[in-house]
Amino acid sequence: MKFYTLPTVLILALAVTATSSMATDFAPRHIVFASDPKFPSSEKSEQGEVESASNKEERSRWLIDAQYTSIADFRKQSGGAAAVPVMINGNMTASGQPSERTYLNAVLQNKLRNLYDYGLGSHDYDFNVASCTRCAAASVDDLKDRYWGKVANMDLAARASGLTKTWYGSLAYSRDYGDVHLVQLHNEPTYNVNFSTGSFFQTTAYEITASLDWLERDLQRARAQGKIILLNLHQPFHWPVRESEIFRFTKMIEDYGVTAVFSANANKQSGKYESSNYIYADIPLFMSGSAVQQSWLYAMFSADRTQMTVNVIAGNDWLNPVATHTVPVK
Template sequence: MFKLYLPLGAMLIAASLSGCSNINKQSTNQSINQDVIQAVDTGCGSTDTTTFESYISGNWQSGHPVQKLLITSDPQPYRYYRDDGSNDIGEPIWRNTMSVIMNMMNTQRSGSEYFPLIINGDLTEFGHGNERRSFREQIVKAEGSQKGPLFLPGLGNHDYANNVNDCANNGCARDAVCDHIIWTKTIQNKSSGVSFDHSVKKEGNETVHRGSLAYSFDIGNLHVVQLNLEPTYTVNFHTGDPIAGTRFIISSSMAWLENDLTAAKARGKYTIVNMHKYGNWKDDSVRTGKFADLVKNNKVVGIFAGDIHLDLGKIGVLGKVPVFRSGALMNKTWLRLLFDWNNHILQVDSYQHVTHKGEYKYNIDTFAELAPPPARTVKVKLYSNNSFGGTLCEMELTPGAMKTISKLCPGFPQRAGASLKVTGLSGPLCLTVPYTLNNRCFRGTYSGTFEVPNLTAWPSLPAGVTHTRGGIDNGYKQINY
């Protein structure tokens, strides 16, 4: 047990979070709050982080007839992807990419319900302090309308596995693990029924953390499991004073997982399992053996993994259970899950930024795939001037289209004063400038034609159609559907 001193008067509270010190508390706005919590102990030395505690309140675990979740992975500062699929490291471009995708996540999480955001590992490239700070600065932009965990974390190989004995004093692995412990323990303390495979206590002269760091929680009819890197991973590492420092003994999560899934099934829950690596486990025979048996026998309806940055959506099955890649934030890819509890259907939609890349819909009892409805095209008339004047660019788009306006209509003027007519909207239609926050999106379903006489002004739209963001000074570069 250690004590936390808050600079909000003379308040003293006791806590048993993790053994990580110098924790900076984040407010619910998108800037770093200067209210600082200082923890004095011997557990994690000079680790500094943010609890994100103030985001969590209310009954965020309540269920809804249609339950929506967002799953992604690999923000991995400062790596980013180019349009051609190549990748590089550069902080300014990474920050710009993250701002775009985090603001889009904020839009996706708007509404009258709390929508979880799960990140399946590789929150950093090397576990360095500047990378961890940059992630914290960006993730606050993904805050939704309703109170609940800002995000649900997972650990990947770039967070801890790659960094053991490969960073001074094992500080990179220590800090990544301490981040995870603090964030998860905070969620556990502010929520109901969160199971966390972790303990910390003094053993002789050392402070020792034990467990797989896996955790789980319920939200409505759904049970969500996070296994971090993969369930057979183990490692033992030390940091700090050679005699009286801190030790982390990371164990396999398989025993914990068996108990957790059995208990969830007994409560009548359906389960999704998250991790970073789906293949190449420390003991890969477990994946098709014991792990597959647990999945088969305990109402697991989906497995979600990160790690492979260019993979997205369904990649196979384990037995009958679909396996999905959750994309990579650095590539602006992610999944949206919609659980229709009345009909026992799960729909998994794949996206790159706002562009729909695919859909997989199935019955969660039989795993029978349900055919998606036929694609509906949208007709767009884009005018270079307000009030439908100037040059006209006409196009017909199918879902998943991402078109460069200058290629569709060579010579089309790029200016702020544009207008638009849309016929047959059946999904998100966005005018964008890639890698910036400059976009105007229209969402909903409308079989008729609606008109936007000025893309820089607040439009009057028919019932069932909404819009996000606003106009820009120099026109739009792409149109996505």
């Protein structure tokens, strides 16, 4: 990657066109949706109960291993890892610490053969901006290194001026698996924050912006191509923005025919969100639970690609879904 020097400002604005080797032309029959491995966390820590750090970490390792062993087994029985995309919707770690990220990356490399996609959740960067800026920055950098220049469309660019390099954009990305268009919006599509790390001699700044403008262009292109559009994000509700921005999002996903939205759990629920809501209107919202809850989802498309059935897995027992929901493909 080369930077081109102008007289006073160094600028890079990359329109990403490269495609990762994982994105293929096949039409997947199944897709797995998970969220919140959130290492380290346990049942007790999620309930606010007292627990030693060592016990929490030991329990978290067991829970994460159990969940991703189950997902790996499902993939093995469904055509293999390369045939079944996996999307993890945020909260990869509890606080973005280096040891947390290193451990989880190793697990996913081992269990999922490094064939998976993911988004950032509130614990990966949002909650860390004030308390551990370097943790938030490292979480963003890990994502950037995995996807920037390697997926068909990503909302990220860079510029440099003097001793400061700035990464800017929402970090949202999309990729196609045959006729399925997966979009990852991370924390939520209106999230924005600025922060920086570095020393007196060199600073790296991050300008995280809302993804609505990028999303509209991405959805418009996917709809023109006749794709099955599945939207992913971490936080499904409680976006701290004006109603006009939420209305814009709602109209957008309706106008461009999003088939379903997948998110992390809300209020410790998993499965289909049955209550009416003003954000998603008539578009179904599915929540994938967490490693602690031992819950995840897999979607299965009908042979004629007109229907999608979402299976809700509890106790990591994918052979016996506790609920199934069939929705029309748009």
